[in-house]
Amino acid sequence: MKKNIVVAGLGLIGGSLAKSMMLAEENHVIGYDVNQDSLDFALFNGIIHQAANEFLNAIQDADFIIFATPISETISLINELNQTSLKKDVIVSDVASVKSSVINTAKELTNERITFIGGHPMAGSHKKGISAAKAHLFENAMYVLTPAYRSTPEKLSALKEILQNTKSNFVVLNAEEHDEMTAVISHFPHLIASSLVHQASKWQNKHAFLPNLAAGGFRDITRIASSNPELWQDIFYHNRQKVSQLLKDWIEEMANIKELIDTNEKEKMVHFLKEAKNYRDGLPDKSIGAIPSFYDIYVDIRDQPGALASVTLLLANKNISIKNIEILEIREGITGALRLSFYSKKTQLKSMDILQQHGFEAMIQA
Ligand SMILES: NC(=O)c1ccc[n+]([C@@H]2O[C@H](COP(=O)([O-])OP(=O)(O)OC[C@H]3O[C@@H](n4cnc5c(N)ncnc54)[C@H](O)[C@@H]3O)[C@@H](O)[C@H]2O)c1
Numbered sequence: 626m627k628k629n630i631v632v633a634g635l636g637l638i639g640g641s642l643a644k645s646m647m648l649a650e651e652n653h654v655i656g657y658d659v660n661q662d663s664l665d666f667a668l669f670n671g672i673i674h675q676a677a678n679e680f681l682n683a684i685q686d687a688d689f690i691i692f693a694t695p696i697s698e699t700i701s702l703i704n705e706l707n708q709t710s711l712k713k714d715v716i717v718s719d720v721a722s723v724k725s726s727v728i729n730t731a732k733e734l735t736n737e738r739i740t741f742i743g744g745h746p747m748a749g750s751h752k753k754g755i756s757a758a759k760a761h762l763f764e765n766a767m768y769v770l771t772p773a774y775r776s777t778p779e780k781l782s783a784l785k786e787i788l789q790n791t792k793s794n795f796v797v798l799n800a801e802e803h804d805e806m807t808a809v810i811s812h813f814p815h816l817i818a819s820s821l822v823h824q825a826s827k828w829q830n831k832h833a834f835l836p837n838l839a840a841g842g843f844r845d846i847t848r849i850a851s852s853n854p855e856l857w858q859d860i861f862y863h864n865r866q867k868v869s870q871l872l873k874d875w876i877e878e879m880a881n882i883k884e885l886i887d888t889n890e891k892e893k894m895v896h897f898l899k900e901a902k903n904y905r906d907g908l909p910d911k912s913i914g915a916i917p918s919f920y921d922i923y924v925d926i927r928d929q930p931g932a933l934a935s936v937t938l939l940l941a942n943k944n945i946s947i948k949n950i951e952i953l954e955i956r957e958g959i960t961g962a963l964r965l966s967f968y969s970k971k972t973q974l975k976s977m978d979i980l981q982q983h984g985f986e987a988m989i990q991a
């Protein structure tokens with residue numbers, strides 16, 4: 626039997642989910658968005674089966690509804706669910722980056738046809754909109770689920786089943802613990818990234834040449850400052866208590882670091898940096914590190930046509946799958962480095978060997 630799935634909000638996240646759900650034949654994916662261009666794009670590119678302009682009509686026959694709209698819009702749409710007489714029992718979920726405000730709204734639902742299980746795929750991008758959507762965006766990412774209203778183990782399994790082609794790892798958390806952890810690991814870092822960019826921009830008044838010195842470090846740490854400002858304003862608003870507390874702790878921590886700098890306490894500074902490095906690098910067994918890391922190699926490449934293709938072709942010829950490729954712009958226009966991630970130590974070492982044999986400078990970072 627076909628499953629009718631309505632995705633409300635066909636942007637980066639909704640479009641990516643729709644694409645992954647289109648991979649299963651039993652799914653019939655209906656897209657709803659206030660932006661007609663996004664609906665047209667999705668329909669034209671086969672990201673959905675059907676487009677809808679009117680929310681309450683779209684959900685009449687739904688088995689599943691997934692809200693992939695900005696958080697405040699998701700809350701308004703959940704409230705609308707009480708104003709319709711649905712034909713079927715329906716499992717409703719969302720993807721909002723903050724869970725408490727969404728879950729508290731869902732707990733107020735009175736429509737007995739609805740089961741609400743919150744969701745948050747922990748992957749994304751600084752890009753927005755349907756054109757940036759990718760079916761594999763959530764592959765290997767954590768996907769948090771927060772049961773809230775009339776949930777049962779069977780309903781939870783049914784939701785996981787329609788999301789299975791995301792190839793993500795599901796974890797059930799309550800909204801409070803989710804919001805505290807994402808404040809630390811996602812929301813607050815975003816604030817710092819934007820703040821670093823502001824600092825650089827102010828200093829540019831004194832040193833017009835400054836942006837030309839922005840090399841790998843500044844670019845790495847500030848990439849997320851290029852994200853969608855409206856989306857992030859909404860995230861900070863809905864998680865304001867947790868983010869504000871972290872900001873308070875951070876200011877205190879910065880005062881301590883200032884003292885370390887001012888007093889030149891060498892040992893304490895090395896200790897501070899070492900502890901951060903150890904945490905970042907993860908535990909000795911990388912698979913259970915604090916921040917999961919994979920089996921990476923770094924390859925120097927000339928910035929010239931075909932450089933990337935020749936690396937991937939060499940590995941493809943030996944049947945080696947690359948988990949991820951990232952181009953690190955170390956020296957723009959001259960040389961760059963590729964970070965290739967593999968699934969195992971064995972393929973990591975084999976790939977390094979193959980590339981070195983073909984004259985590439987390839988290395989594993991200690
Ligand atoms: N961007 C990320 O990295 C990321 C990651 C995980 C979760 N999220 C969450 O995903 C949600 C969407 O974020 P995104 O990055 O896909 O944003 P996006 O801007 O790419 O997409 C949002 C879409 O929602 C549509 N929309 C807005 N209001 C609507 C309404 N009332 N009804 C129907 N459609 C409406 C917009 O037209 C747009 O197509 C947010 O709740 C965000 O917290 C984002």
Ligand SMILES: O=C(O)C(=O)C[C@]1(C(=O)O)C=C[C@@H](O)C=C1
Nearest residue numbers: 722746747748749750751811849
């Ligand atoms: O990769 C990025 O650009 C992201 O910011 C994605 C990211 C994050 O990792 O913090 C941001 C917000 C989401 O709710 C989930 C993931």
